[in-house]
Amino acid sequence: MRNLRQQGLEMPLLQKRLVESWPVVAGEAIARYTLNAYIINQTLYVHLSSPALRADLSLQRQEYVRRLNDYVGNQVIADIRFC
Numbered sequence: 001m002r003n004l005r006q007q008g009l010e011m012p013l014l015q016k017r018l019v020e021s022w023p024v025v026a027g028e029a030i031a032r033y034t035l036n037a038y039i040i041n042q043t044l045y046v047h048l049s050s051p052a053l054r055a056d057l058s059l060q061r062q063e064y065v066r067r068l069n070d071y072v073g074n075q076v077i078a079d080i081r082f083c
Helices: 010-026 051-058 061-072
Strands: 034-040 043-048 079-082
Touching (some): 010 034, 010 061, 043 051, 051 061
Antiparallel strands (some): 034 043
């Protein structure tokens, strides 16, 4: 049986795991303001209901990229956009 990498399923599974880890990595307070999160072309898009939080988190983008990639144990995203 072929492994996940050979079947091209490894990255979609890692992406799903990373998106699902957002509330854990970001914390409960930030998760409450999160409306949606998804990945397109190695960028995590996080839709937030608070413009102030959006601006604040934008300053910490690279820290969240590092923490999320560390959480899943692989380089899945290169950037985050807070919308």
